[in-house]
């Protein structure tokens with residue numbers, strides 16, 4: 131049985147050479163953690179802490195939330211964390227996190243949207259009826275809640291990047307379909323599921339839903355994609371503007387074509 135994650139599948143679709151470096155050769159890239167990744171993990175951890183307090187019956191005050199974030203920022207910070215922007219300093223990134231949390235707090239307080247799980251592992255089994263081969267897709271979701279009014283399971287995903295996806299892009303993403311199918315496995319096929327992407331930098335959300343037919347379509351695509359991965363022996367590069375953010379650009383000879 132092959133075990134896949136959404137990012138593993140996505141890497142294969144975007145650049146097969148990167149897939150080989152990462153998942154076959156298992157090369158650990160020699161690049162320091164970026165400041166964006168540090169900011170993202172501190173904000174995610176603080177939001178997880180916030181909802182844990184809420185589940186325990188205590189809504190933290192905004193200054194307690196900021197204090198938690200500040201402590202994580204200091205505890206997780208290491209001097210090798212890279213700042214690639216020429217016009218932003220370390221404190222600007224720190225302040226961005228405060229701004230994200232402040233806006234989120236004011237919008238969602240008292241956080242009573244029926245949170246069920248935090249940082250939940252989800253699994254989706256995929257059976258290829260032709261070959262009888264069984265595969266699994268695993269992933270972690272930031273938060274799952276139940277909207278009683280809509281009788282709908284909500285999967286929340288926090289985004290701290292400064293790029294907001296276009297709704298059309300998110301609708302075609304396989305990620306939602308994987309999450310929806312996995313959530314239906316946990317909560318029942320009759321449950322409606324939606325994915326809420328919280329774009330914290332924009333204080334905005336994108337909500338996506340998929341119907342049964344669309345889910346079946348994606349399921350078939352996933353089975354086909356995994357079959358292709360398992361039969362692939364040739365891993366050509368796919369140089370594009372994404373090479374600029376590729377962790378293997380220093381060892382990849384093709385990155386120079388675009389970077």
Ligand code: SF4
Pocket residue numbers: 145147148367368369370372373376377378379382383384385
């Ligand atoms: S640098 Fe570009 S071409 Fe090379 S592995 Fe990364 S994404 Fe692929």
